[in-house]
Amino acid sequence: MLIGELAEKTGATVRMLRYYEQQGLLTPPRTAGRYRVYDDADVARVRSVRCLIASGLNIKLVRLVLAYAFDQEVDLPEDDAGCVPLLLMLRDELTSVDERIVALETSRAHLTRLVSDVERIMVERGQAPCADPAATTA
Incomplete structure (x- = not known):
C-alpha cells in the first residue's frame, strides 16, 4: 500500500507518517519510482506509535519501546x-x-x-x- 492508504487506515496524516520515517519509527522500502510501500505490519506499527505518543512518551522513548517490542537491531543506550x-x-x-x-x-x-x-x-x-x-x- 502507498502512504495515503496507510494514512487512511491508521488515522495518521501523510505528514505525520513522513515524520515517523525521519525519526526512524518507520522504514518502508521504496519502489523503483521512489514511492514508499507499506504492508499490514506497518499499520500495526503506526497504531503502536500513535498509542505510545498519546501516552505521553517522547520520540526517543517510542523508538526504544518499539525496538524492544519488535525485536529490532537498534542501538539502545x-x-x-x-x-x-x-x-x-x-x-x-x-x-x-x-x-x-x-x-x-x-x-x-x-x-x-x-x-x-x-x-x-x-x-x-x-x-x-x-x-x-x-x-x-x-
Whole structure:
C-alpha cells in the first residue's frame, strides 16, 4: 500500500507518517519510482506509535519501546554496567506523568474554588453569571 492508504487506515496524516520515517519509527522500502510501500505490519506499527505518543512518551522513548517490542537491531543506550535502562526510563516517565497529574489536580482544586467564590460574589451583588458555553452546546 502507498502512504495515503496507510494514512487512511491508521488515522495518521501523510505528514505525520513522513515524520515517523525521519525519526526512524518507520522504514518502508521504496519502489523503483521512489514511492514508499507499506504492508499490514506497518499499520500495526503506526497504531503502536500513535498509542505510545498519546501516552505521553517522547520520540526517543517510542523508538526504544518499539525496538524492544519488535525485536529490532537498534542501538539502545546502556548504563555503565552495560544494562539497557529502558524499564528505568519508562518508570521515570511514569513518575513524571504522576507529578503532572498531581499539579493538575491542585490547579483544578484552586480553579474550582475560584469559580465558586466568583459565583458567590456575583450572587451577593445581584449579578447574573454568564451562560456556560459548554452547557449550551447542542
